Amino acid sequence: MMQIPDPIPPLPAPVAEQIAGLTIASGQPLIIVDADEVLFYFMRGLETFLAGQGLYFDWASYALYGNIRQRQDDQPLAAELLHPLLQRFFDEATESLEPVDGAAAALESLSARGRVLVLSNVPLSAREARLRALRRHGMDFPLIANSGPKGPAVAELIARAAAPAVFIDDIPHNHASVAKLAPAVHRLHFIADPRLAALLGPAADCHHRAETWPDLRDLIAGLLEAT
Template sequence: MTFPPKTATIPDSQPLVPATVAAQIEALALTPGRPLLIADADEVLFYFMRGLERFLDSRDLYFDWRSYALYGNIRHRRDGSAMAAEDLHPLLQSFFAEATELLEPVEGAAAALAHLAGKTQIVVLSNVPLTSKDARARALVRHGMDFPLIANSGPKGPAVAALLERVQARAAFIDDIPHNHTSVAKLAPVMHRLHFIADPRLAALLGRAPDCHHRVDTWDEIRDHVAALLIED
């Protein structure tokens, strides 16, 4: 395993963080020099696809499981046709509004984060709509993951770079989506990047993210990997 340095800096010139995201980051109480773990929520802390399938079924829709993408795989039960692209965003907004607080937690996530929290600071960086941030925060508390939450918008590199700039410390990032790893690799290259997809059906559709450092399959593995990376000398 290759470790980043104990302290880390990021390039001086970074794309601007969206104003709503920057305000959330500014409000965080972060400790400079303390190791930082940044974790996604959907398919990392919560089972997104399980909840989405229930939501789709209630609307006479289903997920086709042909690929990792949502577009093209959400189909009408009546005739098997794919949902129109222009209808996908409103559907997902309705899903987050109705189901965010109801998603099942991923096994082992709360216990692993509790283990790591003693010697790291943990931030949940989720692309949940800002309007559903409070629902996600309540779900985190309910399931034993009461950590600061940022409702991000767009690729995660800008927000991760801003967080890393705040702490200037050894850090790790966990996400299921490859383009988020790419974004972080470009803007915060010293960040150690773990690729994790909780739902095994979804994980089987996608290989290792090209810009991650390591692909992991369980939270027990994440706990041990992050502990070795951020805590143990």
């Protein structure tokens, strides 16, 4: 039985404006890809940043809250301090994050088969830094700085494209959001840092979990070949 998508909630105004500014050709397949832990090694950069703040990541679970601890007494960072800390991290470190092995080459190859769009929950204040990092590392693709679950943005993008689409993300709740609002999109789960990947099984709402960008490239090429 065909899955009927849930009603699409309104997009946040900044996200709607960014999508409206894109040129999307009707009928061109979309490859919608996350950035942190998909195109860039988020956790490597975060660990370096935390060390400079007298903090460390505990690696007890996939969550940030509870795993960011103070080095002096091993106590977890207070919940109210987490968001300001992450905002500073994005503002200061976004441009310097290392690119994930094989991502640029895979996307360059795939860009001949579909339109590559980067859909990242990077804060708007760090959007330009992320664009510069993408260009510097050979991934000069349009960037949408999203906020919240990604289903609404993906649903809007595929409505404009009227074409098959593939979604790549590391966060399970983003796969769940896309599954509800854009169920026809093929969802691929990928976590670049092997330490982080070991803490989490395949997302419940993904179609496939991949371990490397060459694996993703071959999967996506096969999916688009079949459509």
